[in-house]
Amino acid sequence: MIYENNTVKGLKIAYIGGGSRGWAWNLMKDLGGAEDLFGEVALYDIDYEAAKHNEEIGNTRVPAKNFTYSAKKTIGEALTDADFIVVSILPGTFDEMESDVHTPEKYGVWQSVGDTAGPGGLIRAMRTIPMFQEIALAIKENAPNAWVINYTNPMAICVKALYKAFPEIKAFGCCHEVFGTQKLLSAALKEIKGIEGATKDDIRVEVTGVNHFTWLTKAQYRNIDLFPIYKEFADKHYDAGFSENGTGNWLNDFFACGHKVKFDLFKKYGVLAAAGDRHLAEFMPPHAYLKNPEQVKGWLFGLTPVSWRKENLVTRLEKSEAYRSGKEAFTLDITGEEGVRQMRAILGLCPFVTNVNLPNKGQIPNLPLGSVVETNAVFESDTVTPVFAGNVPESIYPLIVTANKENDEIVDACFERSLEKCYKAFAANHALVNLSDEEKKALFDEMVENTKAYLGEYK
Numbered sequence: 001m002i003y004e005n006n007t008v009k010g011l012k013i014a015y016i017g018g019g020s021r022g023w024a025w026n027l028m029k030d031l032g033g034a035e036d037l038f039g040e041v042a043l044y045d046i047d048y049e050a051a052k053h054n055e056e057i058g059n060t061r062v063p064a065k066n067f068t069y070s071a072k073k074t075i076g077e078a079l080t081d082a083d084f085i086v087v088s089i090l091p092g093t094f095d096e097m098e099s100d101v102h103t104p105e106k107y108g109v110w111q112s113v114g115d116t117a118g119p120g121g122l123i124r125a126m127r128t129i130p131m132f133q134e135i136a137l138a139i140k141e142n143a144p145n146a147w148v149i150n151y152t153n154p155m156a157i158c159v160k161a162l163y164k165a166f167p168e169i170k171a172f173g174c175c176h177e178v179f180g181t182q183k184l185l186s187a188a189l190k191e192i193k194g195i196e197g198a199t200k201d202d203i204r205v206e207v208t209g210v211n212h213f214t215w216l217t218k219a220q221y222r223n224i225d226l227f228p229i230y231k232e233f234a235d236k237h238y239d240a241g242f243s244e245n246g247t248g249n250w251l252n253d254f255f256a257c258g259h260k261v262k263f264d265l266f267k268k269y270g271v272l273a274a275a276g277d278r279h280l281a282e283f284m285p286p287h288a289y290l291k292n293p294e295q296v297k298g299w300l301f302g303l304t305p306v307s308w309r310k311e312n313l314v315t316r317l318e319k320s321e322a323y324r325s326g327k328e329a330f331t332l333d334i335t336g337e338e339g340v341r342q343m344r345a346i347l348g349l350c351p352f353v354t355n356v357n358l359p360n361k362g363q364i365p366n367l368p369l370g371s372v373v374e375t376n377a378v379f380e381s382d383t384v385t386p387v388f389a390g391n392v393p394e395s396i397y398p399l400i401v402t403a404n405k406e407n408d409e410i411v412d413a414c415f416e417r418s419l420e421k422c423y424k425a426f427a428a429n430h431a432l433v434n435l436s437d438e439e440k441k442a443l444f445d446e447m448v449e450n451t452k453a454y455l456g457e458y459k
Contacts, residue, residue, distance in 0.1 A: 007035075007037070007038065008037055008349070011037055012042065012081050012082045013027075013031075013041045013042070013067075013086065014085045014086070015027065015041055015042065015086045015088070016075065016085065016087045016089060017087065017088040018041075018042070018044050018045045018078070019053070019054060020050075020054070021316035021319065024088070025057070025330075028067075029332050029333055029334075030334075030337060031064070031066070032062050034066070036344065037340070037343070038066045039066075040067065040069075041068070042070055042072050042077070042079075043058075043070065043072065044071075044078035044079075048071060048073060054320075055069045056324055057323045057324055060324075061323050061329075062330055063330070063331075076138060076141070076142050079142035080142050082142075084146060084147050084149065084343050084346075085139060085146050085148045086149050087135060087149070087151065091124060091128040091131055091454070094309050094313065096124075097115070097124070097306050097309070098306040099123075099450035100115070100124050100451075101120050101305070102305075103446055103450065104119045104431075104443060104447075106443075108292075108434065109286065109431055110290045110293065110296065110303060111282060111303070112281055112282060113212075115153040116153050116154040116155065116212045117154075117213070117282040118282050119429060119431060119432060119443065121154050121157075126454075126455060127455070128152065128154065128158060129158075129161045129415065132152075132162055132165070133164075133165040133415070136161065136166040137166065139166060139169060140168075140169070144166075144169075147172075148172070149171075149173075150172070151174055151339075154211075155175055156211045156374075157411055158173065159173040159357050159359075160359070160371070161411055161415075163359055164411065170384075172356040173356060174339060174356060175355075177211075177274065177279065178207060178216075178274045178355045181262070182200045184259060184262075186198040187244050189226065189229060191233060191236075195221070204219070204220045204221070205355075206218040206219075206376065206387075207274065207374060207375050207376050208364060208373075208392055209373065209403075210374060210400060210403050210407065211357050212280075212282075213273075213275060213283040213399070214275050215273055215274055215396060216272040217393060219272060227272070230272060231266070234267065237259070237263065238267070241257075241259060241300040243256065243258055254308055255276070255278070256302075257276060257278065257301035257302075258299075259300075261273070261281055262277060262280065269393075271395060271396050276301075277301040278301050278302070283399065283402075283430075284399070286431055290431075338354055341354075346380075346381070346382055348382070351378070351381075353378050353379070354376065354379065355374055355375065355377070356374070356376075357374045358375070358377060359371070359373075362388070363388050364389050364390070366392055366397065368408070371404050371407070371408055372407070375389040406425065406429060409425040410422065410425045419448070423441070426440065426444050
C-alpha cells in the first residue's frame with residue numbers, strides 16, 4: 001500500500017465468497033464510490049466460474065476503474081498479501097437451508113429466518129463452523145495481519161469461530177439491522193416532532209446485546225432524547241403497525257414488517273429492540289410471536305420461505321448475465337453497507353463509530369469475556385476499539401444471557417465435532433421448549449441427516 005495525496009494505492013482486498021450474486025456487487029458499488037482507494041479485489045469461491053463472472057462484471061461493467069478484479073482458484077492465492085478480507089458465504093446450499101427452516105414445522109416449530117437462532121441456526125452453525133475454522137487457518141498462514149470483515153450468518157457464531165481457531169485474528173462482524181432501527185427513529189422524529197431529514201449518522205445510539213438480538217439503551221438526535229419520542233410513536237402505531245412509504249409491505253415483502261414486535265418489546269422491557277422483527281421474534285419464547293403462522297400475521301411480519309430464496313437466486317443469475325452482456329447497466333448506487341467506510345477508517349482516512357460484533361473484552365461487563373457481542377466500536381488508524389456499553393439492562397438480561405449461552409455452547413460442541421454435544425445444545429434451545437425429548441431427538445436426527453454432506457467430520 002502507498003499513501004499519496006490523501007489516497008491509498010496498491011490496496012488488496014480478498015473476497016471469500018467472491019462468486020456472490022449480490023453482496024459482491026454491493027462491494028463493487030461501494031468501492032467504485034470510494035475515490036480515495038485504488039487496488040485489486042481477489043475473488044475466491046468454491047464456484048470458480050461464478051467468481052470469473054464477477055471478475056468480468058467488475059472489470060468491464062463497473063463505471064469506476066479504481067479497482068481491478070481477478071478470480072483466484074485457491075484461497076491461499078486470494079489471501080496472499082491481502083490488506084482486507086471480506087467473508088460472505090452461503091454455508092451449504094438452499095436445499096440444506098430448506099431443511100433448516102422448514103423441517104421443524106413438522107413439529108410445530110416456526111422460524112421466520114432460520115439462519116441465526118433456533119434449530120435452523122444451530123444446524124446451520126454445524127455446517128458453518130468447520131468452514132470458518134478452515135478460513136481462519138488459511139488467514140493465519142497467508143495474511144495474518146489483514147483485517148477481516150464477516151457478513152456471514154450466524155454472525156456471532158462465525159466471528160467466535162474465527163477467534164477460537166486463530167486468536168490473533170483481526171476480525172469483526174457487520175450487520176445492518178441497527179441501521180433500520182435508526183431509520184425508524186428518524187421517522188418517529190419526523191412524525192412526532194416535525195423534524196425532517198435526520199440521517200442514520202444524525203441518530204446517535206448506544207448498542208448492546210448479541211447479533212440479531214441487539215438493543216439500544218440510548219438514542220439521541222442532537223440534544224433530543226429519542227426514547228420519549230419513540231414511546232409516543234410506538235403507542236400510536238402499536239395496534240396497526242407502521243410502514244413508511246417505500247419501505248415495503250409485510251404482506252408482499254418477506255423482509256418488511258409493521259414493527260409491532262419492536263413496539264411490544266419496548267412496552268414490555270423499556271429498552272429499544274434494534275433488529276428486524278423477523279430476527280427478534282426468533283429469540284423470544286415460541287408462544288410470544290411464532291406460535292403459528294396466524295399469530296405471525298397478527299404481528300405484521302412474515303415467515304421467509306426458502307422457496308422464495310431459490311426463486312430469487314434464479315433472478316440474480318439472470319441479472320448476472322444481464323450485467324455481463326451489457327443489457328443492464330451496472331450503476332454505483334449507495335448500498336447503505338459500511339464495509340468500505342470501515343476500511344477507509346482503518347486506513348486512517350475517516351475515523352468514525354458504528355456497531356459491530358467483537359469478542360467481549362469488558363465492553364459488556366455482565367456477559368462472559370470472549371463471547372461475541374454487538375456494541376459500538378471506534379474505527380480509526382489500524383484499530384477497531386469496542387465502546388464500553390455497560391451492563392445489559394436488568395429487564396432484558398435473562399433473554400440476552402440465554403442467546404449468548406446458546407451461541408457459545410454450539411461453537412464449543414462443533415469445535416469438538418461431537419454430535420452428542422451438538423444435540424445437547426440443540427435440545428436445550430429455547431425454541432424447542434414445547435417438544436418432548438423424543439420429538440427433539442427425532443427432529444435433530446432428521447435435520448442432521450438432511451445436511452450430512454457437510455458433517456463428515458462429526459462423530
